[in-house]
Amino acid sequence: MSAESAESAESAVTRVHADWLTDKAGHRRRLRRIEQLRGLQRLVQDDRSCVEVLIQVSAVDHALRALSIQLPDDHLRHRVQPATQAGDPPQPYLDEMSVALARLIRS
Numbered sequence: 001m002s003a004e005s006a007e008s009a010e011s012a013v014t015r016v017h018a019d020w021l022t023d024k025a026g027h028r029r030r031l032r033r034i035e036q037l038r039g040l041q042r043l044v045q046d047d048r049s050c051v052e053v054l055i056q057v058s059a060v061d062h063a064l065r066a067l068s069i070q071l072p073d074d075h076l077r078h079r080v081q082p083a084t085q086a087g088d089p090p091q092p093y094l095d096e097m098s099v100a101l102a103r104l105i106r107s
Contacts, residue, residue, distance in 0.1 A: 023074055030070075033063035068104055072097055 036056055043053050079093040 023070070026070065027067060030063045030067045034060055034067075036060050036063075072101065 036059055040053060040056050040060065043056060075093065075097050080090045080097075083090045083093055
């Protein structure tokens with residue numbers, strides 16, 4: 001590997017890391033909403049109204065869906081694109097995402 005291509009690969013890794021940190025805040029917000037599952041347990045345990053429980057179910061469902069939509073995009077941008085730009089084959093990254101999406105769809 002030439003010094004130029006090594007520098008390019010290192011730069012791609014830095015960009016991937018920096019981009020992931022930017023997106024990480026949004027993912028953490030969504031995951032905090034998903035943590036509302038504990039709150040759902042408490043609502044049921046405390047015999048709260050069905051309406052209150054359904055509102056919380058809706059919030060958790062929305063957060064999970066938003067996260068499952070964003071993650072494949074992040075994978076393409078932060079794994080596949082840098083691999084392609086570095087001249088590496090993107091197929092392993094595409095294969096791992098295909099397996100993950102198939103699992104998501106089956107669930």
